[in-house]
Amino acid sequence: xxxxxxxxxxxxxxxxxxxxxxxxxxxxxxxxxxxxxxxxxxxxxxxxxxxxxxxxxxxxxxxxxxxxxxxxxxxxxxxxxxxxxxxxxxxxxxxxxxxxxxxxxxxxxxxxxxxxxxxxxxxxxxxxxxxxxxxxxxxxxxxxxxxxxxxxxxxxxxxxxxxxxxxxxxxxxxxxxxxxxxxxxxxxxxxxxxxxxxxxxxxxxxxxxxxxxxxxxxxxxxxxxxxxxxxxxxxxxxxxxxxxxxxxxxxxxxxxxxxxxxxxxxxxxxxxxxxxxxxxxxxxxxxxxxxxxxxxxxxxxxxxxxxxxxxxx
Numbered sequence: 422x423x424x425x426x427x428x429x430x431x432x433x434x435x436x437x438x439x440x441x442x443x444x445x446x447x448x449x450x451x452x453x454x455x456x457x458x459x460x461x462x463x464x465x466x467x468x469x470x471x472x473x474x475x476x477x478x479x480x481x482x483x484x485x486x487x488x489x490x491x492x493x494x495x496x497x498x499x500x501x502x503x504x505x506x507x508x509x510x511x512x513x514x515x516x517x518x519x520x521x522x523x524x525x526x527x528x529x530x531x532x533x534x535x536x537x538x539x540x541x542x543x544x545x546x547x548x549x550x551x552x553x554x555x556x557x558x559x560x561x562x563x564x565x566x567x568x569x570x571x572x573x574x575x576x577x578x579x580x581x582x583x584x585x586x587x588x589x590x591x592x593x594x595x596x597x598x599x600x601x602x603x604x605x606x607x608x609x610x611x612x613x614x615x616x617x618x619x620x621x622x623x624x625x626x627x628x629x630x631x632x633x634x635x636x637x638x639x640x641x642x643x644x645x646x647x648x649x650x651x652x653x654x655x656x657x658x659x660x661x662x663x664x665x666x667x668x669x670x671x672x673x674x675x676x677x678x679x680x681x682x683x684x685x686x687x688x689x690x691x692x693x694x695x696x697x698x699x700x701x702x703x704x705x706x707x708x709x710x711x712x713x714x715x716x717x718x719x720x721x722x723x724x725x726x727x728x729x730x731x732x733x734x
Contacts, residue, residue, distance in 0.1 A: 430485050430495065431478050438503045439463065441554050456531055456543035457550075460510050466534050476526065480505045480613060483642075484621035487635050493625025497561050501570065501620050504555035507547050508574075509613060512581060514544035519589060520672050524664050558624070566627060570620055577616040584608025591675040595694060602680055603644065610650075611643030651676035655710055667703045678710055685713040
């Protein structure tokens with residue numbers, strides 16, 4: 422049902438993104454464009470067509486729906502939707518480098534195949550393409566509205582990098598307050614979803630105040646989404662999530678399940694203070710997290726339902 426309803430949006434988005442990338446990568450050097458196409462799920466490492474799903478495209482979909490809800494035509498928002506998806510994939514490439522993550526979407530990450538330097542360069546390319554995609558709104562919107570959206574987009578990028586800074590800083594801290602965790606994800610997942618909702622609504626109605634209500638909705642959806650994603654990151658099926666639970670544990674990510682585990686289990690806290698974690702340590706950490714998963718974690722994860730309910734309100 423969901424796939425059927427979203428197919429018209431996502432197929433048109435994919436065509437738009439491919440056209441934008443093709444336009445901007447015309448003078449493609451050997452081995453350059455393939456990294457971008459690989460990251461976007463269009464090609465394999467040999468630049469052959471790749472047909473398996475590598476992303477849900479939830480961010481552009483939210484943008485489209487907010488455009489329609491605000492009274493606009495979602496086709497007008499295509500450049501903005503493409504921009505947020507390019508930006509999202511830029512952040513994933515750089516996150517994988519910073520987190521030393523070997524896999525994403527059940528495939529080797531860009532840096533794992535082509536090295537860190539090439540991955541950073543590919544991420545920078547997607548970052549630039551995102552801005553050039555957004556600028557194409559000038560074909561349908563007044564210049565002052567496009568400038569406003571470019572400003573919002575830039576502010577969102579600052580929020581994303583600030584959130585990533587907190588995420589990396591928390592890896593070196595023995596303890597992190599839950600409110601600080603919320604602040605951190607508010608500058609990552611929630612910041613981009615908030616921007617998607619705002620930009621979509623603004624394209625639809627041209628009213629900053631009305632779009633601001635959509636932004637708050639997007640922020641709360643983003644917080645709830647990240648909390649749920651943190652839980653799936655430990656106990657979800659790797660074939661579905663696309664990565665192993667060991668990745669975040671080795672990086673000492675202070676996800677919500679880990680924060681509750683550290684507060685409840687001194688053995689887990691001591692394990693996290695070790696300079697290096699072996700495979701056995703990782704498995705022990707997962708077992709220790711299992712010991713506090715029920716009922717405490719699920720009770721606490723009601724926080725996600727609170728935020729999503731607040732978003733609906």
